Amino acid sequence: MTDELLIEQVVSAHRERSLDGAVKSHPAWHDLDEAGRERAFAAALEQRALEAALAKDGVTTTVAAVLRRITQGR
Amino acid sequence: MSEALTDERTELAAIARGDVDAFARWASAVERSLRLSLQRFAASVDVEVVVQETLLRVWQVAPRFVHDGRPRALLRFATTAAHHVALGELRRLGTTGALVALEDAPEPAVDPRPPDPHLRQAIVGCHEKLPDKPKAALAARLHSRGAEDDAALGQTLGMSLNTFLQNVTRARAALKACLEKLGIDVSAEALP
Numbered sequence: 001m002t003d004e005l006l007i008e009q010v011v012s013a014h015r016e017r018s019l020d021g022a023v024k025s026h027p028a029w030h031d032l033d034e035a036g037r038e039r040a041f042a043a044a045l046e047q048r049a050l051e052a053a054l055a056k057d058g059v060t061t062t063v064a065a066v067l068r069r070i071t072q073g074r
Numbered sequence: 075m076s077e078a079l080t081d082e083r084t085e086l087a088a089i090a091r092g093d094v095d096a097f098a099r100w101a102s103a104v105e106r107s108l109r110l111s112l113q114r115f116a117a118s119v120d121v122e123v124v125v126q127e128t129l130l131r132v133w134q135v136a137p138r139f140v141h142d143g144r145p146r147a148l149l150r151f152a153t154t155a156a157h158h159v160a161l162g163e164l165r166r167l168g169t170t171g172a173l174v175a176l177e178d179a180p181e182p183a184v185d186p187r188p189p190d191p192h193l194r195q196a197i198v199g200c201h202e203k204l205p206d207k208p209k210a211a212l213a214a215r216l217h218s219r220g221a222e223d224d225a226a227l228g229q230t231l232g233m234s235l236n237t238f239l240q241n242v243t244r245a246r247a248a249l250k251a252c253l254e255k256l257g258i259d260v261s262a263e264a265l266p
Binding site: 001004005008009010011012013014015016022023024025026029034035037038040041042043044045046047048049050051052053054055057058059060061062063064065066067068069070071 | 094097098101102105106109110113116117118119120121122123125126127129130133163189193194197198201215216218219220221222223224236239240242243246249250260261
């Protein structure tokens, strides 16, 4: 898989959780070198800015993932 | 006490009472600031993990959080918490070289920015113009709200993982190009 596609996966807010409930790093993140990880960071910033504008409630996928975990944990 | 500080205390009290909507508003307002505070960790830890874990910790600590009387108390607390979560991730990954370099680094102060209605309008307008497949792939990501991985999202659209990822990338590139024609640089909007 190319760096571009690895970066796109890292931009996603989806993360698996470990058995103890901790959020796990994306497998694609581990396959990137330092420059690729920094590009993924910049792309995620852009993506979240776009998401906040496109979501009616202004909630990005990151915040939505956290909210889902909070409400499921109740 | 200033009006902004009164509003902040009111919002914080709501979060402490377990008001998820209040927490969603606060988290949406500070997410960019929090993420930017982690920029120096970007090569060493998966920043998405740190942001999500930090927001969860803030939610858990909020009922016991004591406001120090200065503006943006919860954001300052969250920034410090994010720093500790990132250092914990570094230790877990065994990245000791980076740890030495990052442990004492000062935490940057990044103020939250209110949403810009004109920017939002421009982004929505450009989104309308996206070609079908990139638009569908981006929509799948947005509607999933981080619940499903990209392979599963691609499957719902009849796309392989690679095709799905290519379409999301194309969607973002096309949005950026459309916004640039309107004189808006998304990269600049996302950064301080």
